[in-house]
Amino acid sequence: MRIEKIALNGFRNYEWESAEFAPGTNVITGRNAQGKTNLLESVYLLSAGHSFRTRFDRELVNFEYSSADILAEVQSHERQQTVHIVLTPGQTKKIQVNGVKKKSAELSEIVNTVLFSPDDLNLIKEGAAQRRRLMDEAISQIRPRYAELLSSFNRLYEHKTRILKDWREKPSLLETLDEFSDGMARASAQLIRYRAAFALRLQEAAAPIHRDFSDNGERLDIRYQTVSTVRDVYASAKEIYYDICDHQERHRQAELDAGQCLTGAHKDDLEICINEKSARNFASQGQTRTAALSLKLAEREIFLKETGEYPILLLDDVLSELDERRQEFVLNRIGGGQTLITCCEDEGISQRTGGKVLFVDNGRIRG
Ligand code: ATP
Ligand code: MG
Numbered sequence: 001m002r003i004e005k006i007a008l009n010g011f012r013n014y015e016w017e018s019a020e021f022a023p024g025t026n027v028i029t030g031r032n033a034q035g036k037t038n039l040l041e042s043v044y045l046l047s048a049g050h051s052f053r054t055r056f057d058r059e060l061v062n063f064e065y066s067s068a069d070i071l072a073e074v075q076s077h078e079r080q081q082t083v084h085i086v087l088t089p090g091q092t093k094k095i096q097v098n099g100v101k102k103k104s105a106e107l108s109e110i111v112n113t114v115l116f117s118p119d120d121l122n123l124i125k126e127g128a129a130q131r132r133r134l135m136d137e138a139i140s141q142i143r144p145r146y147a148e149l150l151s152s153f154n155r156l157y158e159h160k161t162r163i164l165k166d167w168r169e170k171p172s173l174l175e176t177l178d179e180f181s182d183g184m185a186r187a188s189a190q191l192i193r194y195r196a197a198f199a200l201r202l203q204e205a206a207a208p209i210h211r212d213f214s215d216n217g218e219r220l221d222i223r224y225q226t227v228s229t230v231r232d233v234y235a236s237a238k239e240i241y242y243d244i245c246d247h248q249e250r251h252r253q254a255e256l257d258a259g260q261c262l263t264g265a266h267k268d269d270l271e272i273c274i275n276e277k278s279a280r281n282f283a284s285q286g287q288t289r290t291a292a293l294s295l296k297l298a299e300r301e302i303f304l305k306e307t308g309e310y311p312i313l314l315l316d317d318v319l320s321e322l323d324e325r326r327q328e329f330v331l332n333r334i335g336g337g338q339t340l341i342t343c344c345e346d347e348g349i350s351q352r353t354g355g356k357v358l359f360v361d362n363g364r365i366r367g
Contacts, residue, residue, distance in 0.1 A: 001076035001112065001309040002338035003043055010065030011087075012038035013363040020367075021340065025331075025355025028342045034360045036342040040115075040314050042070050043340060046083050047111040047141060047312070049095060049104025058089035074111055076309065081110055105148060108141040112303050112311035116296045118321045123295065124279045124288040128269035135270070138299050139198050142306050146194050153187040156180055157266050164259045181248055181263075188265035189240040192226050196233035198302075199224035199270060205305075206291075206298035210274075213290050213329055220291055221273040227263060293326065297333050310337025317342055319349050327352075 007018040013035045028036045037053075041060075044052050051060060061068040067088040074081050086094040095102045097110055115137075123130050140147035160180040163173045203222040210220035224233060229247040230240055248263040255262050272279040272295075274287055283291065303311040313334055319327050320343055331353060343349040350357045358367030 001074065001307075001312065003046070003072055003074045003111070003312060004080075005073045006039075006042060007069075007071040008039075008042055009069040009071075010062040011042055011068040011070055012060060012062060014038065014042075015062065015064075015363060017363060017365055019358055019365045021338065021358075022356035023338055025334070025353045026338070026340045026358060027350040027353055027355050028340060028358045028360060029345050029350055030360035031345060035363050035365075036360050037316055039358075039360065039365070040316050040340055040342055043072075043312065044113050044115055044314060045070060045085060046072050046074070047107055047113040048137070049085070049093070049107050052115055052117075057087045057093060060087055061089055072111075076110055083107070083110060105140070105144040108144055108147075112141050112307060112309075113314055114138075114296065114299050114303065114311050115314045115316065116318050117316040118318055120296060121289050121292050121318070121321055123292040124272050124283065128267065131270040131272075132268055134295065134299070135195050135198055135268075138302065139194050141311075142198075142303070143194060146191075149187060149190055149194075153184065153191060153265065156183045156187060157261060157264065160184060160261055164255055164261065167256065181252075182245075184261070184264045185241055185244040185248055186237075188227065188244050188263075189237040191265040192230065192233055192240050192268070193237055195226070195265070195268060196224050201302050201305075202270075202295065202298055205301040206294045209297050209301075209333070210291060210294035213294055213326075214287070218274050218287070218290075219276070220294060221276065222295075223271040223273070225269045225271050226265060227267075289322070289326070293322075293330060297330070300334075300337065304337075313337060313339040315339060315341040317344075319343055 002023050003021050005018060005020050008014040009016050019039070028039055030036055041051055041053060067086060070085045072083045074083060082098055084096040095104060095107065123134065136150055140150065163177050163180065167173045199222055206222060207220050211217050226233060227244050227247050230243045244263060251262045272291060274283050274291060279288055279291055300311060300313060319330065319341060322330065341349065341353065356367065358365055
């Protein structure tokens with residue numbers, strides 16, 4: 001799949017601007033703060049319906065504008081499709097595909113992206129939230145139902161957390177606690193099944209990439225970790241639900257004492273091992289970077305298997321963070337699909353990739 005054209009009106013620092021992309025590699029270059037990441041963000045929005053930098057749509061609208069418009073032509077599933085998103089602060093966003101109204105979660109049926117930014121290079125060493133985000137973003141695109149499930153889980157989690165925080169001042173809140181706990185256990189059971197299946201595919205796709213990439217053929221293992229009482233993450237949602245209820249009952253008092261949720265899929269993680277040792281605790285910086293790259297490139301392979309097309313790969317400033325050997329590895333691995341790479345002007349990356357160069361200068365795009 002690929003994006004052919006995009007037109008932005010009132011999006012971030014763009015007033016009225018458009019760009020055309022080549023099918024393979026596109027290098028988006030320019031000085032700092034000119035709009036390179038903003039352009040990538042607009043493409044990401046076409047697949048997710050939201051930004052990767054903010055939860056607030058109003059931040060995406062140009063300071064001088066009352067709404068932002070993103071109009072794009074994409075080639076996907078062997079046809080030309082038009083995606084149109086209008087963001088107006090205070091209103092729900094309007095999304096249309098080929099003139100037909102759609103929900104955010106439906107966008108992933110048309111456009112898929114895999115985003116890779118310098119933060120992702122610390123994926124292995126960071127807290128569990130980063131690794132959950134990797135799972136959530138990927139599964140949401142592959143399984144639209146997952147995105148809905150996750151947002152209802154998050155609502156339950158926020159609500160239950162509020163009860164656990166405020167019950168001392170307002171004891172009547174406890175009347176609804178069990179209801180929220182039960183809802184969280186049910187939603188967790190479903191999330192766990194999706195995540196367990198994804199983690200297995202990630203392992204299958206990432207291990208051979210990491211073996212090729214590491215100097216001495218290191219072995220990469222990915223293990224999904226969830227609520228400790230869950231005996232089999234591949235079991236039916238019902239069995240998983242009962243196991244979670246068990247954990248919940250045992251931790252009910254502890255949750256009230258601590259004022260926070262202790263049971264549920266919100267604490268899930270991926271344990272990453274290199275040569276059977278925890279990468280988080282024992283791997284060198286180089287090793288963890290290599291593993292992070294392997295995971296991200298594996299995500300791309302999973303999309304290909306799932307949809308029959310490579311997703312659009314968005315590399316935001318990531319190449320400049322890598323040594324030459326790792327840059328070469330990434331550039332050699334990304335053939336077959338479309339890639340948008342942002343980098344600063346003076347890094348010489350544009351010449352090395354041989355792709356189309358788009359030059360961004362203060363919200364204008366030349367190329
Ligand atoms: P760098 O090389 O430093 O990463 P960049 O080219 O990626 O720079 P962007 O992150 O795209 O830069 O941001 C460009 C500019 O857009 C920033 O100066 C920022 O202030 C501006 N900007 C962000 N949001 C808005 C908005 N809603 N309205 C107008 N300008 C905005
Ligand atoms: Mg940037």
